[in-house]
Amino acid sequence: MQTLTKWFGLILLLAVLGGLVLWAVTDSQQTQTSGEDTNTLQVATTLPPYATFIERIGGERVDVQTMVPADQSPHAYEPTSQQLQRVVGTDVYFSTGTQIIFEEQWLADILENAGDPQVIDTAEGVALLEKDHDHSHEASQDENHTHDHSGEGEEHKNRDHDTEAKDKHHDSHSEEKHDQHDHSEKHADSHAENHEENTEGGHEQNKDTSFDPHVWTSPERALKIAENIKQGLVEADPEYQSTYEENYAELRDDLDELDRRAQDLNRSLFVVDHPAWGYFAEDYGVEQVAIEEEGKQPSPQRLQTVISRAREEEVSHVIHDPQVNRRAAEAVANELSNVEIVTLRPNGKDYIETLSQFLNALESS
Incomplete structure (x- = not known):
């Protein structure tokens, strides 16, 4: 026992x-x-496409918080208290640098709440388009209608402008690398003058911002945005520079492929309900014909004008942004033969897939 x-x-x-x-x-x-x-780098940014680039380049080294969800408009969205709590301790904030309303109104508060992180302007070196120069022209049945190019008063016929812009774009690609594109110096200077950050990392509130914020919709300019993000990560976390360089190279290859496809387009125009593709139109010499008028539903006259332009160019797709009412796109599509409405979210997170689908629509139009 x-x-x-x-x-x-x-x-x-x-x-x-x-x-x-x-x-x-x-x-x-x-x-x-x-x-x-x-030890993971805590990062925040404004829009989902930028979060995609950061995650592609940063990989497992970054933890990214996105302030404006893909299904919300950055023109009206207000961050939640939970979001403001999650950005506490953020190391780096990647801003769009486009004077987008969300950043104009909230960035200073976000940065203060986060503990004044390093701010990287992803639009550094990227020429910004003024809103009256986003290629979302007033559609006109008059073959000789003109528009003010770069605010310089230079008039072009639509066809002449499209041809010249595309030729200029192809020439620039054959002579220079992507990061050396010669965008309009006027717009670059305007961006430099209007985009100075204040000591709190924000801007003065300006609801009537003069720039088109959708700069990422052009693969050409997305390449520069991605390069700025890579450089920002290297500056904030130099120990992992080789990782960031390798990941950036892979993303650059994907963006290069989109850029190549865009250069090879053989279209003079495309139709959208919301004019979010002005940078794409500018960089690749095509015209963006928007159905809506200054953010409002189109008038009957406008609808007929867009329908006539689309029929004349044998457009087979209308690009619909799910953040706007679908009725205008349907009104145009219903008046045309064999026209498909393609729903794409320009500020969605799956950037490569979105741009690929957009190009598919333009290539088959």
Whole structure:
């Protein structure tokens, strides 16, 4: 009996010791995991396409918070208290640099709440288009209708302008690398003058911002945005420069392919319900014909004009932005033969797929 008691005591002691060892190992692993999470670069940005670029370049080294969800408009969205809490301790904020209303109204507060992180202007070196020069022209049945190009008062016929713009774009690609494109110096200077950050990292509120914010919709300019993001990550986290360089090279290959396809387009125009593709139109020499008028549903006259232009150019797709009412796109499509409505979210997170589908629509139009 005494021997049995000794054995029982020994077994109990071993069980207790085993439990202590297991607890120590588990606690050590949790501490290590916590340390790894702490070492991850905490990053925030405004829009989903930028988050995509950051995640592609940063990989597992970054934890990204996106302030404006893909199904919300950056012109009206207000960050939630949970979002403001999640950005506390952010190391780097990648801004769009386009004076987009959300950043004009909220960026200073976000940065203060986050603890004044480093701010990277992803539009650095990217020429911005003024809103009256986003290629969402007033559609006109008059073959000789003109528009003001770059605010310089230079008039072109639509066909002449499209041809010249496309030729100019092809020439620039054959002579220079992507990061050396010669965009309009006037717009670049305008961006430099109007995009100075204040000491709090924000801008003065300006609801009537003069720039088209959809700069990422052009693969050509997306290449520069991605380069700025890569450089920002390297500056913030130089120990992992080689990782960022390698990941950026892979993303650049994908963007180069989109850029190549865009250069090869053989279209003079495309039809959209919301004019979010002005940078694409500008960079690749095509005309964006928008159905809506200054953010409002089109008049009957406008609808007829767009329908006539689309029929004349044998357009087979109308690009619909799900953030706007679908009725206008349907009104145009219903008046044309074999026209498909393609729903694309310009500010969605799956950038490569969105641009690929957009190009598919234009290539088959």
